[in-house]
Amino acid sequence: DGGITQSPKYLFRKEGQNVTLSCEQNLNHDAMYWYRQDPGQGLRLIYYSQIVNDFQKGDIAEGYSVSREKKESFPLTVTSAQKNPTAFYLCASRRDRDEKLFFGSGTQLSVL
């Protein structure tokens, strides 16, 4: 079945540690997105990529990094510079500008 897979479902980070959240899609979508959601809040855009080897910062990119070496994959690294990383992270993709976003099931990141 086609879809977006995020892993792991739960992730814990120690102080000063970088962690990477995985996002893989087999929908042949060009564009991919990362959002952060804090409890009871909306989704805020971290980074997005419209094509392989290219990506743009969203509203809250500080403390995060991404890569887009393959069309299917868009991993998000939460660096130690992100001082408040505890949140729910959602990955999404879409085919064309007029298509809806397809979402993964999310990763809950917590700080130990």
Add this chain to the structure above:
Amino acid sequence: AQTVTQSQPEMSVQEAETVTLSCTYDTSENNYYLFWYKQPPSRQMILVIRQEAYKQQNATENRFSVNFQKAAKSFSLKISDSQLGDTAMYFCAFMRADMRFGAGTRLTVKP
């Protein structure tokens, strides 16, 4: 950047009744897309309905319909015959190259 505003943090409705969720947005673009997404307690994002800005006709999906007022930059969602399963967070979203979301409205359907 485009902004999306949902002015109702929480709403409730009795089962089988109708409720309207409000959304306004700010943009200088003429061509764009608007969406309503539902997020139940599972936190999975589910598309409810979408609207192309160039279409004057309001979108409808079964019990869900929108009132799209382009000049007023307003995009409200009407849920008819509310069901218990409609209880969720509802997010309005605006799309051009990226998609921006409002802060959400928590809807509770009461039996």
